[in-house]
Amino acid sequence: MQVIEKHVGSVLVVRFDNSPVNALTVGGGLVQAIERRVAQAQTDERVDAIILTGGGTVFSAGADIADFEGAPERIDAIRSLMQSIENCRKPVVAAIEGLCLGGGLELALAAHFRVASSTAKFGFPEISLGLLPGGGGTQRSPRLAGAGNAIDLMLSGKSVSAAKALEIGLIDRIAEGDVVEAALAMLAAGLVGSTRRSGSLPVPQDLDAAIDSAERRTGLTDAGRAIIACVRAIAQTDLQAGLKLEAEQFGALMTSEQSRALRHAFFGRRIVGKIPGGVRVESKGVRHVTVVGGGLMGTGIAISLLNADLGVTVVEAKPEGFDKCRASIEASLRRDADKARITAATADRRIGALNMGRSIDEAMPSDLYIEAVFEDMDAKREVFQALDRIAPLGAILASNTSTLDLDAIAQFTSRPEAVVGLHFFSPANIMRLLEVVRGARTSPETLASAMAFAKSIGKTGVVAGVCDGFIGNRIFEEYLRQAWFLLEEGALPHQIDAALEAFGMAMGPCRVMDLAGQDIGWNIRKRRAVEQPDRPYSKIPDLVCELGRFGQKTGTGFYLYPDGRTPQRDPLIEALIVSHSRQIDFDRRVIDDSEIVERCIFAMINEGAKLVGEGIAYRPVDVDIIYLDGYGFPASRGGPMFHADQVGLPHLLEKMAQYARGHHGWAWEPAPLILELSDKNQKFGDLNR
Ligand code: 3H9
Numbered sequence: 001m002q003v004i005e006k007h008v009g010s011v012l013v014v015r016f017d018n019s020p021v022n023a024l025t026v027g028g029g030l031v032q033a034i035e036r037r038v039a040q041a042q043t044d045e046r047v048d049a050i051i052l053t054g055g056g057t058v059f060s061a062g063a064d065i066a067d068f069e070g071a072p073e074r075i076d077a078i079r080s081l082m083q084s085i086e087n088c089r090k091p092v093v094a095a096i097e098g099l100c101l102g103g104g105l106e107l108a109l110a111a112h113f114r115v116a117s118s119t120a121k122f123g124f125p126e127i128s129l130g131l132l133p134g135g136g137g138t139q140r141s142p143r144l145a146g147a148g149n150a151i152d153l154m155l156s157g158k159s160v161s162a163a164k165a166l167e168i169g170l171i172d173r174i175a176e177g178d179v180v181e182a183a184l185a186m187l188a189a190g191l192v193g194s195t196r197r198s199g200s201l202p203v204p205q206d207l208d209a210a211i212d213s214a215e216r217r218t219g220l221t222d223a224g225r226a227i228i229a230c231v232r233a234i235a236q237t238d239l240q241a242g243l244k245l246e247a248e249q250f251g252a253l254m255t256s257e258q259s260r261a262l263r264h265a266f267f268g269r270r271i272v273g274k275i276p277g278g279v280r281v282e283s284k285g286v287r288h289v290t291v292v293g294g295g296l297m298g299t300g301i302a303i304s305l306l307n308a309d310l311g312v313t314v315v316e317a318k319p320e321g322f323d324k325c326r327a328s329i330e331a332s333l334r335r336d337a338d339k340a341r342i343t344a345a346t347a348d349r350r351i352g353a354l355n356m357g358r359s360i361d362e363a364m365p366s367d368l369y370i371e372a373v374f375e376d377m378d379a380k381r382e383v384f385q386a387l388d389r390i391a392p393l394g395a396i397l398a399s400n401t402s403t404l405d406l407d408a409i410a411q412f413t414s415r416p417e418a419v420v421g422l423h424f425f426s427p428a429n430i431m432r433l434l435e436v437v438r439g440a441r442t443s444p445e446t447l448a449s450a451m452a453f454a455k456s457i458g459k460t461g462v463v464a465g466v467c468d469g470f471i472g473n474r475i476f477e478e479y480l481r482q483a484w485f486l487l488e489e490g491a492l493p494h495q496i497d498a499a500l501e502a503f504g505m506a507m508g509p510c511r512v513m514d515l516a517g518q519d520i521g522w523n524i525r526k527r528r529a530v531e532q533p534d535r536p537y538s539k540i541p542d543l544v545c546e547l548g549r550f551g552q553k554t555g556t557g558f559y560l561y562p563d564g565r566t567p568q569r570d571p572l573i574e575a576l577i578v579s580h581s582r583q584i585d586f587d588r589r590v591i592d593d594s595e596i597v598e599r600c601i602f603a604m605i606n607e608g609a610k611l612v613g614e615g616i617a618y619r620p621v622d623v624d625i626i627y628l629d630g631y632g633f634p635a636s637r638g639g640p641m642f643h644a645d646q647v648g649l650p651h652l653l654e655k656m657a658q659y660a661r662g663h664h665g666w667a668w669e670p671a672p673l674i675l676e677l678s679d680k681n682q683k684f685g686d687l688n689r
Contacts, residue, residue: 002033010048011187012041013180015055022054024103025064026077034107035081038088049192050088051183052111053095054104059120062102065129065263068254075134075254078103079247082110082136091192095179096120096171101159105170106135109144113192114171115183116162122170123159127223129266130259130636134250138230139242145170147202147210147231154227155214207235221636223253257646261638264685265628268621268639271688272462273451276618279444283452284394287311290363291370292383294325294356297400298372300428303332306350307429308457313355313363326356332429360386365395368453370422372400380404384412384419396446396453398422399437402473403524406439406466417443420450423470425630433630434459435470460629465616472626474611475640478603478667480521483509484538485664486596488581490588493558494569499593500600504634509600510558511567512632514551518544518558535667540580544573586663598655605644606656609671612641612687620684641684649678 004015014037016022018030041047094108096116108114124133141150145168165171175182214228226249233242291298294316305312316322337347371383397419410416421437434454454461464470497508522545551557559567581588608623624639637643660668
């Protein structure tokens, strides 16, 4: 059933019934079902007015995003519904409780009157999917709320409260109590009548000023520009012509790679939360967490836990570390209050939820223990043996290791089924990604609970199997390997960074390693020289490290940092690179940007495919989300594996074969999964279902 209808006197109440978010699905028939009810009510003499309403927590989250993958004409049904509502000769009232987003808000705007509960929320999130409001939103919202307010809503994608929506004219009333009862009372009192309340044209000067200011914004996307074009049309044409333009723009955006990539990421973030094999992701109810180790990582983890309103104990043995950790946590929470992100009372409450201990024995009984001490097996052994001794049965024991063998760590306890990896990314209170590492003996309940915990603290949890570097860093190593080879073949750091930043990476690899600390990569390369002598690296980053240039923290790395932050080319490093090429007898050549991008990104894809093939990553989309949420991969490209599907696997293999004939061609052995998919004429996307 798509709608539930009820006659109350002469009013027809139509309640949407499409759990969980009342998506306005065309494929599933909700849109057509609402339109049918509206059409029937027009001719039904028993009906004088119609109320459209949703559920308690969601009026409607908008159009069904899955519909956009099908035939574009399908979407016309939504516009037809909006027109039927607006043109209905009997008053149509939207009674709104909970979330009213995207197409859901457009439906409300097409109605003649909008009454909402005080907790309702309104927004146009389409821009985050690379789209514009395509159900009349670009035309009706400026007429109701003013061009400036409407543009702000559409370009930001953010939601506003019912009070704000009332203030700007997006809705007509806030109801005390039940919204349907309130709508019925208003109809009975003749407050709604049959007059249309779909707004009036904005004053031309206001419209021009709003458009001017929107056009000056930086970072406008294709969707942003299309929104502005549609709002501009309000001054030039009538509503119908404006709606037509909006529909055309929506169609173009919907089929663009940018929007397809963003939709892939939307569903991807939800798919990665699912554990194959029907394991239900549910929490054991984590309320109190002990973090062992109050260094940079432990401090960041503690902040993110306090921000999620959990009780936290941080155990730090070193006196100076103890004081620094407490001070950093307090400073971070106070800063949030100063910047009005939270109230002072919330900051106080969260600071009050922090306990500090000097030894594990001082930890309060916790539901989850997160070890964040330095990367040394003996240190981990000591922590996990102690945790095994003190942690209550049923608690989760987690390690934040990024390089060590989780299965070996689990063996330090008598309960390896309760041990899981929680690999936070630095700064842990900011970065959205959390790799949840599944050890050989981690129980499904522990894994499910760790994933539910990730969601509860606002992180995107992605499951990774045990291997050196897990998913993210194992791929990153191959990306860097190509970047460093490119340096010895003819490229310079600024060229590599510029090429990859133009592709869309948040920061090029030379800058990233200067920021993260060149010594981190150096340590890994030293280890690899012993473990994998047949997979060498370029020596160039080692030469940089040998000069004591570890990046921003030492003031110099690949670049100079005169102001501490902004990279500046350094002739000394460029000379060092050129001289190294000479030493290894390599004739430097001009390398174009497309080769830089292909080699770095294709190496990433190849390793990603190996990880999926080995079962370390459940699905290609897991790799995509890790790269989008943890490594600055451009959102508009949907992640490395989605990008590979756009490039085409046969073309990818061809290019890899070409690079395999070049410098250090051994690094281009194709992942068996790519060969297999390409043979079967399939894509990575086929494995995500
Ligand atoms: C639009 O409206 C275009 C129109 O302007 C024009 C048309 C012409 N469609 O996030 P959750 C699924 S574009 C389909 O885990 P939460 C979601 O995949 C749309 N499915 O819950 C998940 O499925 P599963 C503009 C949707 O409580 C389940 O619902 N609207 C949609 O954490 C639960 O979702 C948006 O962009 C959808 N629209 O968050 C809003 N929405 O269980 C997108 C959700 O199988 N949605 N699903 O994994 C959201 O932001 C969040 O889902 C919401 C709830 C805040 C609503």
